[in-house]
Amino acid sequence: MSDAPPSSRPILLVEDNPADLDLTRRAFTRSHLLNPILVARDGQEALDLLPRWEDGEPLPLVMLLDLKLPRVHGLEVLRAYRASAVSATLPVVVLTTSDEDADIDAAYRLGANSYILKPVDFDKFIHVANQIELYWCALNRPPRNA
Template sequence: MSDVLPTARPILLVEDNPADLDLTRRAFNRRHLVNPLLVARDGQEALDFLPRWSAGEPLPLVVLLDLKLPKVHGLDVLRQYKREEVSRSVPVVVLTTSDEDADIETAYTLGANSYILKPVDFDKFTQVASQIELYWCALNKPARA
C-alpha cells in the first residue's frame, strides 16, 4: 500500500481580467488552498480542457466561470460543459460582475450550480473565496473524477 496521498483535484478559474485573476490568486493563497489553481484566460481556453479531460487528465473539483469572456462567452462555455458527458458532473460556479436577470436565469437553466457576484473589495473577495473553498473543497462530496 502506498503512503503517497492522492493529489488534490484542481480548481479551474476561467477569468480574462488580470486584476480579477490576481485578486483570486491572492485570496486563495491567503487561505492556503491546497487545490492547484488552473487558469483559462478566455472561453476558448476553457473549452480546450474538454479533450484533455476526455484523455484522462483529472477533472477539476469545481469550475469558477466568468461570463464576459473573449472568444467564447461564459454562457456558451457552460452550455458546452454541461452538454459533454466528461464534464457534465463538474460543478460550475458562475463568478461574475453581471447581475443581469437574463444572465442569472440562463446560467441556472444551463446547469450552473451557483451564481456569485464578484465583490470588488479585496477583503470581501477573500470572504467569498473562503466560502467557495469551504463549501466546494471541504464540505461538498464531488462525483468521481
C-alpha cells in the same frame, strides 16, 4: 474518470481580467488552498481543455466561471461543458460582475450550480473566496467517477 483525492484536483478558474485573476489567486493563497489552480484566460481556452479530461486526466474539483469572456462567452462555455459526457457533472460556480436577470436565469437554466457576484472590495472578495473554498473544496463531495 479519476479517483484522485479532492485536494489534488485543480480548481479551474476561467477569468480574463488580470486584476480579478490576481485577486482570486491572492485570496486562495491567503486561505491556504491546497488545490492547484488551472487558469483559462478566455472562453476558448476553457473549451480547449475539454479533451484533457476526455483523455482521462482528473477533472477539476470545481470551475469558477466568469461570463463576460473574450472569444467565447461564459454561457457558451457552460453549455459545452454540460453537453460533454465527461464534464456534465463538474460543479460550476459562476463568479461574475453581471447582475442581469437574463444572465442569472440563463446560467441556472444551463446547469450552473451557483451564481455569485464578484465583490469589488478586496476583503469581501477574500471572504467570498474562503466560502467557495470551504464549500466546494472541503465540504462538498464530488461524484467518485468525476
